Amino acid sequence: MxxxxxxxxxxxxxxxxxxxxxxxxxxxxxxxxxxxxxxxxxxxxxxxxxxxxxxxxxxxxxxxxxYEVWNDKSPLLPSDPYQRAHARFWADFVDKKVYDVSTKLLTTKGEELEVGKKEFFEIYKILEGELGDKPYFGGETFGFVDLSLITFYSWFHVYEVFGNINIEAECPKIIAWAKRCLQKETLANSLTDQKKVYEDVLRRKRSLE
The missing domain is CATH 3.40.30.10 (Glutaredoxin)
Known part of the structure; x- marks a missing residue:
């Protein structure tokens, strides 16, 4: 463009x-x-x-x-075909697995919620394993997988309140990674504040009661 x-x-x-x-x-x-x-x-x-x-x-x-903001020439995707496919695999994992387990924390109660919490942390621990000791999922620079996952960070306070969980206590690497991402001005200016998202979700839930 x-x-x-x-x-x-x-x-x-x-x-x-x-x-x-x-x-x-x-x-x-x-x-x-x-x-x-x-x-x-x-x-x-x-x-x-x-x-x-x-x-x-x-x-x-x-x-x-x-329909595609990024393409194969995007700096967000690696130039190497194998690494590009690897990034797309993990971005797809985020879209399917992370989204599903996150939704469970907001839509379930009781025993089903307890199962949801367990699944939530299982998925994030898999992501912590993929991140390893790297600054970002793709290595030294912010990339495609980071982009896919970082926007869930705006919802973390919602997940913690409704799921009665502490994400940092269970997945400190993910929180450290998120804070590293937020040092980038483009991200800090584009992500919605966690408390603002929580207040909106709470308002919508109350309106349905």
Missing amino acids: KMADEVILLDFWPSMFGMRVRIALAEKGIKYEYKEQDIFNKSPLLLEMNPIHKKIPVLIHNGKPV
């Missing part, structure tokens, strides 16, 4: 998937217009640009939806 091109992002501020796009755009230095969406009352533009899934985020480039 050229800087002069028109880029619009349709997004919902607490979305971990939307935050990924915001970080990727910031990392690439791409200017864009942000249009906040009500995911419970979807706009005609959102329905037009994403008629099948009807979900955010949607990136619009010169009037057309873009």
Whole structure:
């Protein structure tokens, strides 16, 4: 994308998937217009640009939806084919496993919640093993897997309160990694504050009671 091109992002501020796009755009230095969406009352533009899934985020480039913010030439993906495939594998792991175990902490109670907590930490300990002693998942620089996982950090306070857990006590490497990521200005400016996400989730839960 050229800087002069028109880029619009349709997004919902607490979305971990939307935050990924915001970080990727910031990392690439791409200017864009942000249009906040009500995911419970979807706009005609959102329905037009994403008629099948009807979900955010949607990136619009010169009037057309873009489904991949990054490509194989992106600095977020390794240039080596094996390393690139490895990064995509772990990003897929985050999308499927991390998302599923995180959702359980918010939607279950009692014995099911206890099982959910156990699964949550099992998944994060697998990720700690993959991270090892490296600063970032890909090595010395922030990359594709880091981008996939770091946006969940904005939801950690929500998970801790509703799941009655302490993530740092169980997975200190993950918290240290997250804090390292947040030293990057592009991330610090793109991630939503944990307390703000918690207050929004609490407000929505109360409105359903």
